[in-house]
Amino acid sequence: MTAPRDTETPAAVPAAEEIPAGRASLWRDAWRRLRVNRLAVAALFVLFAVGVTVVAGPWVTPHAYDAQDTALGAVGPRAGHWLGTDPLGRDLLARLLQGGRVSLLIGLSATAVSLLIGVLYGGVSGFAGGRADALMMRIVDILYALPYTVFVIILMVFFGRNFIFLFLAIGAVEWLTMARIVRGQVLSLREREFVEAARALGLGRARILVRHILPNTLGPVIIYATLTVPRVMLLEATLSFLGLGVQPPMSSWGLLIKEGVETMEEYPWLLLFPSIAFSATLFALNALGDGLRDALDPRTSRD
C-alpha cells in the first residue's frame, strides 16, 4: 500500500541541505532518517539495554535461575530478591534474565532460519521467472493458506517439546512473506542495467543472483526481519503459555507469564514483571521495525 508523504512526521524527513550531495549512500541516508525518529531511537536504546542485561545479567546475579529455596517460598520484592521469588523460592530476577536469553535467542535464531529460506527461495523464484516462478509462488500461495499455529502446536505436542525443534518449526513457517518480498524485489532488479552488465561480463547465473541481486534486496529484508523477531517471540511465548514450548525448570518469558497466571491472586508480581519485560521488548522491536521502514523505504507507509 502506498501512502502520501504527509502521513509521516515532518521531523522524520531530513531537510535537503543536510544531505551532502553525492555522498549519501542508502545506509547513511537511512541512518539520518532513523536518528531523527525519536521513538525508533528510544526503541534502539531499550533493545540494546535489554540485550546487554539478559546476556550479561545471568553471570552477575547472585542467584541461579533454577536454584530453589523452598524454605523461603514466594516473597515480594525485597533486598536480595529485587523482583521477589516464586513459590519454589526461585529468584524472579534471575529467571527473568535467563528467560530473556531464551526468548531473544529463539526470536533471533528462528528469524535467521526464516531469513535464509525466504531469501533463497524468493531470490531463485524471482530470478528464474516464467513458469518456475509461477509454480514456486503458487506453492507459497497454498502454504499461506495453511493454519500455521495449528501445525506448530501439533508438531510440539506430537514430536516432543524440544528447544531446537521449537525455533526450527517457527522459522520454517515464517519464511513465506520473506520469500514474497524478496521475489518482488528480484523481479524488478533483474531487469536493471547493472545485472545486464554483470551478464555481459560473463558471470554465471548463481553468482549474479547471490553477489549482485540479493545484496540489493537488503533494505526490505532487514525491515521485515526486524518485524519477524517480535512475531516469533510472540509465538514462542504463546506456545510456552499453553505448556507446549519451553519447559521448566528452564525459563522463558512466556513460561514465566504462564507460571505468574497460575498464582496471580496471591503473588501478582510474578505476573506483572515478566509481562512488563515481554511487552516492553515487543513494543521496542515493533517501534524499531516501523522506524526502519520509514527510514529505509520511504515509499511505504506505517501500515
Added chain:
Amino acid sequence: MTGFILRRLLEIIPVLLAVVTITFFLVRLAPGGPFDSEKRLEPKAQAQIEAFYRLDRPLHRQYLDYLWDAARGDLGPSYRKTGRTVTEWVVLRLPVSMELGLYALAVALAIGMGAGLLAALRPNSLLDHGVMSAAMLGICLPGFVLGPLLTLVFSLWMGWLPVAGWITPAHKILPAVTLGAMYAAYIARMTRGGMLETLSQDFIRTARAKGLTEARILLRHALRGGIQPVVAFLGPAMAGLFTGSFVVETIFQVPGLGREFVEAAFNRDYTMVTGTVLVYAALVALLNLAADLAQAWLDPRARGL
C-alpha cells in the same frame, strides 16, 4: 463475478486437501498412539479397538477412507471422547467460538475504527500520537498478558466480573475484550492509514471545493475508500476470531473450538485434531473469499479481477 466466485471456491479444494493430508500424516508419524496406555491391554481387546477405529488397515487405506468420509461431512469418531462423533463435537463447539468472535469483532471494530478516525482527523497532533501509541501498545499486549491482567483487576481485585466460564453475559465481557483488543489496535492503524491516503486524493479536494461540510466529506466520501485496508484485513481477522483463539479460550475456560483443538492435541485424539483443523482451514478459506468479495464491492477497480 459468478465465474470469479466459482474459481475461488475451486481453489479452496487443493488447500483443504493439503491441510488434511499434512495433518493426517503428521499426527500418525509421531511416536506414541492414542491407545498406548501404561497398562497393557489384552491383545484381543487392543485388536478390537484398532479394528473399530480402522487403525488395523494400511495407512493409505485409512487416508483414503478418511478423505471419502470427510467429503461427506463425517469426520469420524473421537478417539478420546466417546459418545459423540467429531462432527457432533464441532457442531457443539463452533457456535461458542463464533459467538465469542462476534463480540470480539464488535469490540475491535468499534474501538479500532473510532480511534483510527479520530487519529486521521488531526494527523500528527497530540491526539493522533496518543491514539497510535495506545494502538502499538495493544499490539504488544498479547492475549495471554492482557487476559490475566484484566482478570486480576476486574475479577480478583474489584470483584465485578466472573473469573472464567461461559454462562452469563458477564462471563463474556472479559474474553471478548481480550480477544478484540489486539484486532482493535491493528484496525486503528489501518483505518488511520487508509483515511489519510483517501483524504489526500483529488476527489476529496473537489468535495471540499464544492463547500461540503467536513463531516459529510469524511462520512460520505472518504470513509468508503478509507476503510478498504480494514475490509481486506477483516477476512483473515474474522477467520482468527470466529474459529476461536486457543489462548483466550484456554484462559477463560470458554468451551469453544480452539480449546477443543488444544485439548485434542494434548490427548493425541487423531480424528479430533484432524477434524478441527479441517473445519478451521475451511472457515479461513471461506472468510477470506468473503472479504475479497466485500472488497470488490467497495472498490470498483478491483472488480475486473
